[in-house]
Amino acid sequence: MTQEIWADVLGYVRKNISEVEYHTWFAPMKNLGVQGGSLVLGVRNSFAQEYVRRQYQVLLEDALRDLGAENPQVTFQVLPAVQEAMILPEDPPPPRPGPAGRAAPDPAPAENRKSLNPKYTFENFVVGPNNNLAHAAALAVAESPGKAYNPLFIYGDVGLGKTHLMHAVGHYMAERFPDKRIEYVSTESFTNDLINAIREDKMTQFRNRYRSVDLLLVDDIQFLAGKERTQEEFFHTFNALYENHKQIILSSDRPPKDIQTLEGRLRSRFEWGLITDIQSPEFETRVAILKMNAEQSHTVIPQEVLELIARQVTSNIRELEGALVRVVAYASLNNVPLSRVVAAKALSNVFAPQEVKVEMIDVLKATAAHFGLSPDQIRGSGRAREVVVPRQVAMYLVRDLTGHSLPEIGQFFGRDHSTVMHAVSKVTEQMGKDLELTAAVQTLRGQLNDVEDEREGA
Numbered sequence: 317m318t319q320e321i322w323a324d325v326l327g328y329v330r331k332n333i334s335e336v337e338y339h340t341w342f343a344p345m346k347n348l349g350v351q352g353g354s355l356v357l358g359v360r361n362s363f364a365q366e367y368v369r370r371q372y373q374v375l376l377e378d379a380l381r382d383l384g385a386e387n388p389q390v391t392f393q394v395l396p397a398v399q400e401a402m403i404l405p406e407d408p409p410p411p412r413p414g415p416a417g418r419a420a421p422d423p424a425p426a427e428n429r430k431s432l433n434p435k436y437t438f439e440n441f442v443v444g445p446n447n448n449l450a451h452a453a454a455l456a457v458a459e460s461p462g463k464a465y466n467p468l469f470i471y472g473d474v475g476l477g478k479t480h481l482m483h484a485v486g487h488y489m490a491e492r493f494p495d496k497r498i499e500y501v502s503t504e505s506f507t508n509d510l511i512n513a514i515r516e517d518k519m520t521q522f523r524n525r526y527r528s529v530d531l532l533l534v535d536d537i538q539f540l541a542g543k544e545r546t547q548e549e550f551f552h553t554f555n556a557l558y559e560n561h562k563q564i565i566l567s568s569d570r571p572p573k574d575i576q577t578l579e580g581r582l583r584s585r586f587e588w589g590l591i592t593d594i595q596s597p598e599f600e601t602r603v604a605i606l607k608m609n610a611e612q613s614h615t616v617i618p619q620e621v622l623e624l625i626a627r628q629v630t631s632n633i634r635e636l637e638g639a640l641v642r643v644v645a646y647a648s649l650n651n652v653p654l655s656r657v658v659a660a661k662a663l664s665n666v667f668a669p670q671e672v673k674v675e676m677i678d679v680l681k682a683t684a685a686h687f688g689l690s691p692d693q694i695r696g697s698g699r700a701r702e703v704v705v706p707r708q709v710a711m712y713l714v715r716d717l718t719g720h721s722l723p724e725i726g727q728f729f730g731r732d733h734s735t736v737m738h739a740v741s742k743v744t745e746q747m748g749k750d751l752e753l754t755a756a757v758q759t760l761r762g763q764l765n766d767v768e769d770e771r772e773g774a
């Protein structure tokens with residue numbers, strides 16, 4: 317995950333200095349990771365070390381503060397000559413578009429997939445109820461390009477994996493047919509290429525380029541709206557490819573029928589093949605995506621932290637991934653272990669505080685720990701007073717601190733709602749009378765409210 321943190325820092329830096337400065341000083345720098353809360357950066361020689369420290373230490377600290385570091389620290393290390401030789405030909409990770417963004421691809425090796433993001437493969441795509449139809453369609457197209465569905469039209473909101481799926485088809489095809497030509501282009505680039513071709517009198521090259529491919533992936537096709545000349549040209553490109561049984565995949569934020577000012581003949585062509593959508597991922601899919609991201613970057617993240625992040629970011633997967641980087645960055649830069657409280661704090665600058673809620677599981681765990689029991693004992697069937705009282709306290713606190721209904725709480729504790737109601741009134745009645753119980757409730761309430769307090773104090 318430190319590569320992502322570094323990419324975030326570079327993104328911040330790049331926005332604040334000139335391109336020349338950036339390429340001179342930051343491009344050759346090597347991220348050596350976060351050690352003891354300090355970001356360690358490798359530089360070529362002691363001159364660079366001195367210069368960078370003088371000129372950019374403050375800026376780098378600001379970048380880290382932006383990621384949540386309370387006491388940002390940067391250390392510069394002169395790289396041994398061998399290591400330097402190893403890093404020089406390599407490019408630093410490209411800057412991220414923003415805190416919620418994701419690093420752009422490293423250049424891919426094979427010629428026919430150089431416009432594809434190496435991370436956007438089928439293996440890296442988590443399938444859930446929200447995207448399984450689009451996934452199945454993409455797979456079918458990858459297996460029989462030009463035959464299964466042509467064109468394949470994938471639509472859905474921002475950051476839900478449309479580009480990822482398109483590239484996955486590209487990778488799949490590139491692997492099986494290395495000599496096939498694959499072209500990925502955004503509608504915006506297509507338009508710009510066209511404008512340049514017209515201006516420079518290079519229409520033949522333009523047409524050859526787009527009409528000679530085996531797989532054409534066009535992102536954000538909704539931007540064709542209102543661009544008559546581009547629509548005209550795209551119409552001919554489409555026909556040329558289609559007639560030669562070349563595969564076309566289009567993505568959009570809406571279905572063809574909702575793209576305003578799209579020529580009828582294009583709209584109907586977009587509807588010839590298969591139209592499939594991607595919806596927002598549900599909670600389990602979001603957790604699975606986070607888990608995969610964590611595993612890929614060899615970062616161990618407690619399940620409850622993944623769940624907290626998945627609860628915070630519900631629609632855009634790019635933001636979900638950005639939130640994960642933020643949480644990891646926060647913990648490592650402040651040198652604290654990852655926990656729910658730390659994660660809530662890390663995200664508190666980005667999300668409204670009330671969105672971080674105490675969960676039933678938190679109350680259960682804290683109460684069990686307080687009384688020296690296991691969560692299973694509390695939820696179990698034991699009827700001894702040593703278990704019954706903590707169980708009632710836990711139910712009371714869940715009712716008090718979370719928004720769950722009596723039946724939901726009952727289900728969580730493996731009981732019916734009347735048991736919960738009884739527990740709540742029992743504890744309410746004993747408050748102020750039974751001192752031990754009162755103290756337990758107060759301590760636990762304080763502990764559990766820490767999630768909110770810590771966040772508010774951030």
Ligand SMILES: Nc1ncnc2c1ncn2[C@@H]1O[C@H](COP(=O)(O)OP(=O)(O)OP(=O)(O)O)[C@@H](O)[C@H]1O
Pocket residue numbers: 418435436440441442443447472473474475476477478479480481605633634637
């Ligand atoms: N099902 C998934 N499994 C794993 N990662 C996913 C999944 N869906 C999306 N992502 C990740 O989410 C990020 C955003 O996805 P992508 O760029 O494909 O979205 P998009 O729908 O094309 O968005 P936009 O409309 O902004 O172009 C990417 O990093 C992608 O890898």
